[in-house]
Amino acid sequence: xxxxxxxxxxxxxxxxxxxxxxxxxxxxxxxxxxxxxxxxxxxxxxxxxxxxxxxxxxxxxxxxxxxxxxxxxxxxxxxxxxxxxxxxxxxxxxxxxxxxxxxxxxxxxxxxxxxxxxxxxxxxxxxxxxxxxxxxxxxxxxxxxxxxxxxxxxxxxxxxxxxxxxxxxxxxxxxxxxxxxxxxxxxxxxxxxxxxxxxxxxxxxxxxxxxxxxxxxxxxxxxxxxxxxxxxxxxxxxxxxxxxxxxxxxxxxxxxxxxxxxxxxxxxxxxxxxxxxxxxxxxxxxxxxxxxxxxxxxxxxxxxxxxxxxxxxxxxxxxxxxxxxxxxxxxxxxxxxxxxxxxxxxxxxxxxxxxxxxxxxxxxxxxxxxxxxxxxxxxxxxxxxxxxxxxxxxxxxxxxxxxxxxxxxxxxxx
Numbered sequence: 001x002x003x004x005x006x007x008x009x010x011x012x013x014x015x016x017x018x019x020x021x022x023x024x025x026x027x028x029x030x031x032x033x034x035x036x037x038x039x040x041x042x043x044x045x046x047x048x049x050x051x052x053x054x055x056x057x058x059x060x061x062x063x064x065x066x067x068x069x070x071x072x073x074x075x076x077x078x079x080x081x082x083x084x085x086x087x088x089x090x091x092x093x094x095x096x097x098x099x100x101x102x103x104x105x106x107x108x109x110x111x112x113x114x115x116x117x118x119x120x121x122x123x124x125x126x127x128x129x130x131x132x133x134x135x136x137x138x139x140x141x142x143x144x145x146x147x148x149x150x151x152x153x154x155x156x157x158x159x160x161x162x163x164x165x166x167x168x169x170x171x172x173x174x175x176x177x178x179x180x181x182x183x184x185x186x187x188x189x190x191x192x193x194x195x196x197x198x199x200x201x202x203x204x205x206x207x208x209x210x211x212x213x214x215x216x217x218x219x220x221x222x223x224x225x226x227x228x229x230x231x232x233x234x235x236x237x238x239x240x241x242x243x244x245x246x247x248x249x250x251x252x253x254x255x256x257x258x259x260x261x262x263x264x265x266x267x268x269x270x271x272x273x274x275x276x277x278x279x280x281x282x283x284x285x286x287x288x289x290x291x292x293x294x295x296x297x298x299x300x301x302x303x304x305x306x307x308x309x310x311x312x313x314x315x316x317x318x319x320x321x322x323x324x325x326x327x328x329x330x331x332x333x334x335x336x337x338x339x340x341x342x343x344x345x346x347x348x349x350x351x352x353x354x355x356x357x358x359x360x361x362x363x364x365x366x367x368x369x370x371x372x373x374x375x376x377x378x379x380x381x382x383x384x385x386x387x388x389x390x391x392x393x394x395x396x397x398x399x400x401x402x403x404x405x406x407x408x409x410x411x412x413x414x
Contacts, residue, residue: 244337
């Protein structure tokens with residue numbers, strides 16, 4: 001769990017409380033991190049700093065007495081916290097023995113939250129103070145945040161918006177509710193898949209239906225076959241999946257490796273599709289990953305294994321069919337320990353029911369791991385925000401989250 005994630009989520013954000021007849025600003029709803037409006041500082045580049053990762057989305061529910069805030073990070077960590085709005089101190093204990101003591105007070109139209117965070121990491125005890133001021137600026141949520149640790153203070157203004165700004169939203173965004181219109185087509189009549197897309201599912205947390213847990217947000221499953229919604233593992237593979245569930249530290253994705261297929265399609269960060277007669281190219285925002293799908297050719301004969309596999313495509317009527325193999329045996333399918341071996345075989349189908357939607361369907365088979373092939377399905381939603389772009393997602397091997405996750409598991413948090 002990252003420090004900024006707790007710092008942001010731990011603050012009361014929905015502001016509809018009435019005091020002395022005065023109406024407070026209302027911050028209820030879904031907010032998306034806006035890197036374009038978030039200025040640089042000594043806390044690091046857009047979205048990250050030396051100790052922090054900003055939540056990419058915030059979903060806020062408010063009553064007069066309290067506020068519920070759900071935040072999600074790029075690493076798919078999600079937490080919901082509740083805070084009183086009467087100015088009293090609240091104490092929150094989070095996974096990893098993180099303790100937060102916070103007080104929220106109104107200063108005019110700004111909500112100012114002062115808090116102290118403490119936890120024990122691999123290098124010993126860590127404590128730092130935060131002061132955060134929340135306000136509405138031109139329809140955006142602006143958070144002026146000052147962190148003080150070991151006598152040194154750093155300040156940054158972080159901006160969240162209600163539109164689509166390169167991050168996965170916690171709820172359908174308004175620009176996705178407009179009439180989609182007819183399917184765009186190329187001169188040869190085939191659907192034109194080009195554009196920016198985001199996998200609209202919780203599949204990166206787990207392909208099966210799952211409850212919330214440490215590092216895992218609750219969500220519906222995406223398995224449509226078999227009907228019970230469970231991965232059809234062989235007995236030894238069931239035991240291996242259980243072992244991985246208690247070994248989140250070794251999930252390759254937080255180590256900044258490509259997520260693999262089909263996980264990369266549901267990672268919660270957008271991607272851009274380019275479509276040619278000879279190739280289809282997908283550029284992913286997360287870790288600068290990319291896929292080059294070569295059309296109408298056989299698979300490579302090499303024994304080299306790839307994180308994203310060797311992908312070849314063909315058209316089946318109006319559906320793009322992508323066949324991938326030659327995977328590495330290090331791939332995880334999600335944060336719940338699901339996996340296949342280097343003999344995994346994935347067949348993806350991209351079908352456009354309307355202009356702004358792709359129905360994504362992937363069938364996975366591996367005779368070494370599963371008792372039968374199985375299939376997942378979810379939607380890819382077009383990002384239609386004006387001037388939309390994918391941002392730089394910096395990820396490197398010195399990821400500060402990893403030691404924190406490892407320390408939590410070593411303390412017995414499963």
